[in-house]
Amino acid sequence: MRIGVIGGGAWGTALAQVAARDDAPVLLWAREPDVVESINGAHENRAFLPGVPLSASIRATGTLADLAGLDALLVVAPAQHVRTVLSEIAVGTTPLVLCAKGIEAGTRLLVGEVARSVAPHAPIAVLSGPTFAHEVAAGKPTAVTLACEDEALRTRLVERLGAPAFRPYASADVTGAEIGGAVKNVLAIACGVVEGAGLGLNARAALIARGFAEMTRFGLARGAQADTLTGLSGLGDLVLTCSSTNSRNFSLGVGLGQGRSAAELLADRKTVAEGAFTAPVLREAAAEAGVDMPVVAAVNALLEGAPVADVIEALLSRPLKAEAV
Ligand SMILES: NC(=O)c1ccc[n+]([C@@H]2O[C@H](COP(=O)([O-])OP(=O)(O)OC[C@H]3O[C@@H](n4cnc5c(N)ncnc54)[C@H](O)[C@@H]3O)[C@@H](O)[C@H]2O)c1
Ligand SMILES: O=P(O)(O)OC[C@H](O)CO
Incomplete structure (x- = not known):
């Protein structure tokens, strides 16, 4: 499962590191050119997750369209910006894993509901739990809820993202x-x-x-x-x-x-x-x-x-x- 990450803040970067286990290629979109440069050049996100050496298999891009065609996208932009970033990429039927925590101002929609309204054909999952980004990036033991109504996709995501120190517990309750x-x-x-x-x-x-x-x-x-x-x-x-x-x-x-x-x-x-x-x-x-x-x-x-x-x-x-x- 080729993973893309939308959002180069602390959490998007830490999740990219999780997904890059065993040198699996991960493509991360960051809004700030200096973040793209820092990840590609120094394998570090100096702006949002300084001091954490990142896997060389994480590549960053400033072009959202580059993430089209991957097998799953982790959506890690802040909640109020999820609608805008998802509108700028052809999501189609690519599974979206929502990792932001919030409710959209104006519509009162949860982030998953925002995603459904922007990308109605994309299967939706939610990854959430007690997760300080710097601890996850440092490989400290962490457990999360991974919720998805589609049992087969849920199992694939748990297997793809799960590791001894990163334990997704499956749920159908998005x-x-x-x-x-x-x-x-x-x-x-x-x-x-x-x-x-x-x-x-x-x-x-x-x-x-x-x-x-x-x-x-x-x-x-x-x-x-x-x-x-x-x-x-x-x-x-x-x-x-x-x-x-x-x-x-x-x-x-x-x-x-x-x-x-x-x-x-x-x-x-x-x-x-x-x-x-x-x-x-x-x-x-x-x-x-x-x-x-x-x-x-x-x-x-x-x-x-x-x-x-x-x-x-x-x-x-x-x-x-x-x-x-
Ligand atoms: N940091 C954590 O430990 C952590 C853990 C779990 C969940 N989260 C959640 O992840 C989400 C992202 O948080 P973070 O901690 O990675 O961010 P961050 O605070 O580290 O960085 C801010 C992010 O906001 C982005 N941003 C600012 N303006 C934007 C815009 N107009 N459009 C798109 N993006 C914009 C920046 O590019 C940057 O990626 C939040 O919903 C947060 O609650 C964070
Ligand atoms: O730093 P906070 O308050 O955004 O919390 C980060 C994560 O959501 C903790 O699970």
């Missing part, structure tokens, strides 16, 4: 795999705020648990299976992203919790904190589905400039209620 990754980014911002505001570890654990209840309510309303939400792409990724400043979303939250503004924190940013883009559209999608998501609402308030103390007080003064989802 929607569930996507919702975990999209929602956890917003909840990670909230956990970062707890850290930045010095609210303590009890508060962070409570936020992870109550945030997971929000993810579950929203996921079930959108057709996800409960098992997927408690798996790697849901709870697994929530725990990872809510625990470490290696997460861009958690770090953004730390800054907000320290009283800095979202505008200041997001200005001139080269890397993506998807939660900042997903938060407003998730709030809309939750309202549309009739799902209560108070932590998501709080993150939106902070991104819109509400004072940290006010937002925390509003959350803490909600009426006490039963714990059940």
Whole structure:
């Protein structure tokens, strides 16, 4: 299976490295000419994954059309740009493996739904889970959910991408795999705020648990299976992203919790904190589905400039209620 990767950020590069196991050729499209040059010339992505020696079998291109005709494409552009990049390539019936985590602004579509609308004849799969790119690229043990409704394709992808230190767990629940990754980014911002505001570890654990209840309510309303939400792409990724400043979303939250503004924190940013883009559209999608998501609402308030103390007080003064989802 000849693999192409759309997106030369940290995650696209790390996944190219996974796919290049045993010197298998991998073609990666990057938007930035310096990334193409750095990968082809120095076997390193100095801009987005510095310090990681890449396989010589990874070749980069700045021309999306070069990826046409490969056997599967890993789509690793940020969620808000997936529609544009897929519109610029003749996908046809080539399987698409969606690896971005988010919901498209305006349409409220999950990335897989965006892909279906742009490339209606392409089989869809989703790869998602607790995966810091630099750890995957360094060969540290990692497990992900690989979701695809087509059992034969799912098996081929698991076999092609799987390795002792990169373990894809198969699932047929594409929607569930996507919702975990999209929602956890917003909840990670909230956990970062707890850290930045010095609210303590009890508060962070409570936020992870109550945030997971929000993810579950929203996921079930959108057709996800409960098992997927408690798996790697849901709870697994929530725990990872809510625990470490290696997460861009958690770090953004730390800054907000320290009283800095979202505008200041997001200005001139080269890397993506998807939660900042997903938060407003998730709030809309939750309202549309009739799902209560108070932590998501709080993150939106902070991104819109509400004072940290006010937002925390509003959350803490909600009426006490039963714990059940
Ligand atoms: N980095 C990780 O550890 C990690 C892990 C799992 C999933 N992801 C997800 O992968 C996706 C990509 O993130 P990343 O970490 O690889 O990116 P990154 O933050 O390392 O780099 C930013 C990327 O955005 C691209 N970009 C910026 N503007 C663009 C535009 N107008 N059109 C197309 N592309 C544009 C850049 O070319 C670059 O590839 C995100 O959805 C992210 O949530 C990241
Ligand atoms: O750095 P973050 O917050 O985008 O998280 C990266 C991955 O999604 C973790 O699984």
